[in-house]
Amino acid sequence: xxxxxxxxxxxxxxxxxxxxxxxxxxxxxxxxxxxxxxxxxxxxxxxxxxxxxxxxxxxxxxxxxxxxxxxxxxxxxxxxxxxxxxxxxxxxxxxxxxxxxxxxxxxxxxxxxxxxxxxxxxxxxxxxxxxxxxxxxxxxxxxxxxxxxxxxxxxxxxxxxxxxxxxxxxxxxxxxxxxxxxxxxxxxxxxxxxxxxxxxxxxxxxxxxxxxxxxxxxxxxxxxxxxxxxxxxxxxxxxxxxxxxxxxxxxxxxxxxxxxxxxxxxxxxxxxxxxxxxxxxxxxxxxxxxxxxxxxxxxxxxxxxxxxxxxxxxxx
Amino acid sequence: xxxxxxxxxxxxxxxxxxxxxxxxxxxxxxxxxxxxxxxxxxxxxxxxxxxxxxxxxxxxxxxxxxxxxxxxxxxxxxxxxxxxxxxxxxxxxxxxxxxxxxxxxxxxxxxxxxxxxxxxxxxxxxxxxxxxxxxxxxxxxxxxxxxxxxxxxxxxxxxxxxxxxxxxxxxxxxxxxxxxxxxxxxxxxxxxxxxxxxxxxxxxxxxxxxxxxxxxxxxxxxxxxxxxxxxxxxxxxxxxxxxxxxxxxxxxxxxxxxxxxxxxxxxxxxxxxxxxxxxxx
Numbered sequence: 001x002x003x004x005x006x007x008x009x010x011x012x013x014x015x016x017x018x019x020x021x022x023x024x025x026x027x028x029x030x031x032x033x034x035x036x037x038x039x040x041x042x043x044x045x046x047x048x049x050x051x052x053x054x055x056x057x058x059x060x061x062x063x064x065x066x067x068x069x070x071x072x073x074x075x076x077x078x079x080x081x082x083x084x085x086x087x088x089x090x091x092x093x094x095x096x097x098x099x100x101x102x103x104x105x106x107x108x109x110x111x112x113x114x115x116x117x118x119x120x121x122x123x124x125x126x127x128x129x130x131x132x133x134x135x136x137x138x139x140x141x142x143x144x145x146x147x148x149x150x151x152x153x154x155x156x157x158x159x160x161x162x163x164x165x166x167x168x169x170x171x172x173x174x175x176x177x178x179x180x181x182x183x184x185x186x187x188x189x190x191x192x193x194x195x196x197x198x199x200x201x202x203x204x205x206x207x208x209x210x211x212x213x214x215x216x217x218x219x220x221x222x223x224x225x226x227x228x229x230x231x232x233x234x235x236x237x238x239x240x241x242x243x244x245x246x247x248x249x250x251x252x253x254x255x256x257x258x259x260x261x262x263x264x265x266x267x268x269x270x271x272x273x274x275x276x277x278x279x280x281x282x283x284x285x286x287x288x289x290x291x292x293x294x295x296x297x298x299x300x301x302x303x304x305x306x307x308x309x310x311x312x313x314x315x316x
Numbered sequence: 317x318x319x320x321x322x323x324x325x326x327x328x329x330x331x332x333x334x335x336x337x338x339x340x341x342x343x344x345x346x347x348x349x350x351x352x353x354x355x356x357x358x359x360x361x362x363x364x365x366x367x368x369x370x371x372x373x374x375x376x377x378x379x380x381x382x383x384x385x386x387x388x389x390x391x392x393x394x395x396x397x398x399x400x401x402x403x404x405x406x407x408x409x410x411x412x413x414x415x416x417x418x419x420x421x422x423x424x425x426x427x428x429x430x431x432x433x434x435x436x437x438x439x440x441x442x443x444x445x446x447x448x449x450x451x452x453x454x455x456x457x458x459x460x461x462x463x464x465x466x467x468x469x470x471x472x473x474x475x476x477x478x479x480x481x482x483x484x485x486x487x488x489x490x491x492x493x494x495x496x497x498x499x500x501x502x503x504x505x506x507x508x509x510x511x512x513x514x515x516x517x518x519x520x521x522x523x524x525x526x527x528x529x530x531x532x533x534x535x536x537x538x539x540x541x542x543x544x545x546x547x548x549x550x551x552x553x554x555x556x557x558x559x560x561x562x563x564x565x566x567x568x569x570x571x572x573x574x575x576x577x578x579x580x581x582x583x584x585x586x587x588x589x590x591x592x593x594x595x596x597x
Contacts, residue, residue: 028452052448055482060441060475067445070423070430071453072376091438091472099423099432 005144005172009165009200010108012147014039017076017106019148020155021047027155030065030077032058037167038078038108058083062091065103074155075103081110081164085126096160097133104154104161110140111251112279112296113168113201115289122284128256130162131229137182138228140164140250140258142203143173146226149180157182166251168289170201173224183227185235191221194307194314195239195246199225199258202249202277205293208300209249213307220307231261233269240272245310247275249303251293254278273313275306322531323594328398329359330591333560334584335394339410339417341580346411346419349570351391353495353528353555354462358395360534361460370400373427377456380446382431384439384473385464385493386420387572392429393417401428437470439463440490444480447488447548455487458542462491466498468509474519480548481520488548489541490521493528495557497568516550528553561586 021027021043033056035041044051054061058079065077078084084107085092096103112122130138137157141147147165154161173188185197189210198206203224213220221243223235239246246266248259259276266272279296293299332355340346362368366379383392390410397404402416409415416425420434430446433439443461450457463473480488492512500506509515513523522544526533534551541549557571558564561583575583 052483054479057472057475057479059437059472060444060479063438063441063472063476064445064448064479066431067442067447068449069445070380070442071446071449073449090435091441094435095432095438095442 006169007144007172008167008169009141009144009147010039010167012144013106013108013151013163013165014042016148016151017043018046020152021050024074024155026073028052028068028073028075030054030061030075032056032061032079032083034079038106040078040106058088059091062088063095066095066101069102076106077103078106078108080121081107081123081126082121085129085162086123089129092160093133097136100135100159102158104163106163106165108165109167110164111166111200112284112292113166113251113289115167115292116286118286119283124251124253124279124284125256126164127228127252127258128260131256131261135159136229137161138164139182139226140200140228141226142200142224143170145172145174145178146180149178150226153180153182164200166201168201171204173204173207180226183230183232185223185225185232187221188224189220189222191219191243193219193243194311195221195223195243196249196303196307197223197225197236197239197246197258197262198249199228200251202251202298205298205300206249206303209303209307212300212304218307218311225258228258228261231265233265236262236265237270240266240270245273245314247277247303247306247310249277251298252278253281255281273310275310277303277306317532317535325359325363325531327591327594328363329355330587330594331398332359332391332394334587335397335404335407336390337561337575337580337583337587339390339393339407340574342408343411344574346390346574347387347572348390348574349497349557349564350385350464350493350495351388352559352561352564353557354388354391354493355560356529356531357462357491357534357553358391360531360538362395362399364535365538366460367457368428370428373401379457380430380443380459382439382443382446382459382461383421383433384443384461385436385467386433386439389419389421392421393426396426396428399428436464436467437472440473441476443488444476444485447480447485448483450487451483451485458487458489460489460491462493465492465494465496465503465509465512466506468492468512469507477516477519477521484546485548486544486546489538489551490548491551491553493555494552495555497557497566497571499571501568512552516552520547521550522547523550523552525552526554528555529559560590
């Protein structure tokens with residue numbers, strides 16, 4: 001078996017921006033003094049005239065992005081998820097989303113896999129914040145292949161898009177034939193007992209969970225949900241009807257993210273038990289990313305455990 | 317500026333003030349005080365300066381205007397109606413659920429509005445982004461923005477100002493409506509932004525201080541800003557909140573409340589008298 005390729009989705013973001021820059025002359029990239037970390041530095045190197053460093057002032061960066069976009073530019077604005085969705089939440093809400101301006105937010109270093117920087121930089125609230133804004137599109141790719149396709153798709157979408165990327169190098173899940181479409185979940189495995197719906201770096205861990213369950217004679221379906229908003233209701237309800245219970249998995253607070261979106265969908269149309277794997281409404285802490293993912297239960301074992309509990313609930 | 321031109325501007329400003337009162341009275345809410353204080357500068361910009369076309373409000377190379385103090389929407393709507401962007405009659409629909417004239421300006425609903433504003437401190441960043449766009453395109457248009465003096469409390473105003481100076485956005489002119497009052501009282505009592513000119517100077521602006529009700533001074537400031545080749549310009553305008561309606565002048569209570577029928581009649585009578593006096597000269 002070939003070596004597993006591991007790449008951070010932020011790396012794929014930087015590369016995709018360069019690819020887009022070659023095709024789209026009206027593309028401008030903004031950053032808030034984190035170009036080396038967010039990987040917009042790749043674009044800066046390739047197109048120095050179309051890269052603007054806004055300094056450590058994320059709120060202003062969002063407004064500048066909006067102003068540029070009204071003059072016909074496609075603007076990508078980048079920072080860490082904490083300072084994009086968190087610090088600049090209201091600027092995104094009022095100056096970007098309310099007028100539905102064509103700005104893409106590239107938020108890197110999402111979730112606890114930021115690692116050693118600790119809780120102040122580990123944003124597990126961003127999906128919840130962005131999800132409550134009308135007209136916002138939220139993309140949370142699972143690997144570098146999907147991240148690239150998400151960036152290219154975002155550039156072709158009119159209006160605000162929030163893209164969530166990670167710091168940690170993660171195993172590649174998809175091959176070159178993978179088709180990405182905004183708003184569409186994808187079955188990665190068919191199953192009959194339970195459906196796991198995963199997003200971001202939890203997708204690879206969910207694939208491992210499917211194998212754990214299989215070893216115990218449990219048939220688990222798996223859906224990759226890269227678009228958190230608009231959520232693919234059709235595939236969620238299909239899963240609810242086919243397997244009668246669901247487990248969600250995400251590197252985000254269990255409140256407000258994918259788990260919430262799935263619960264909202266099934267509770268209004270086809271109620272089935274939904275158990276959520278995520279950060280259990282606590283702040284993160286410093287440590288190696290892989291250790292933290294174990295510590296916070298963002299792993300295959302926990303997904304498999306929750307799957308069994310979901311099946312038990314269904315059979316009650 | 318000659319007297320005929322000044323009289324014409326003053327008559328238009330009177331119409332703007334009547335439009336403000338009409339809108340706020342019919343809405344039974346809104347912000348008359350800080351709308352009335354910017355009637356002259358808006359009138360000057362929209363009548364004399366801005367290259368805008370009511371028939372083509374999204375024209376690519378038009379000059380931009382951003383009302384960062386978005387609560388002064390009644391004033392912006394009134395001057396846009398005067399310039400023919402939409403019927404003056406519609407000013408009476410201000411703040412109604414089915415009206416495009418929302419409480420704060422929405423760029424997608426109102427012809428002539430270049431940026432949705434209302435949350436203080438944010439409009440100036442968007443204006444800065446527009447000025448950056450102009451620079452990247454070889455300065456095809458200029459950008460004008462009005463911020464309130466109370467609004468200077470928002471840290472984002474200073475983020476935007478630092479950026480505008482650092483990037484040499486000389487096509488940007490920021491007017492500060494220094495009417496000295498905000499909702500909770502005088503701006504010194506609440507959280508003093510003074511000294512204002514020194515702050516903008518320290519942030520790298522070309523700073524001009526004027527009487528914001530004097531057309532000659534407004535014209536001189538706008539022309540001086542256009543001669544600037546490196547720095548953005550800040551025009552600090554001393555103004556009177558509620559200007560033109562005597563019982564509203566310099567009275568903090570008229571920041572965000574509407575006149576009743578009796579007060580409405582008194583305001584309109586006063587403004588009509590001002591128009592008549594100008595016409596009679």
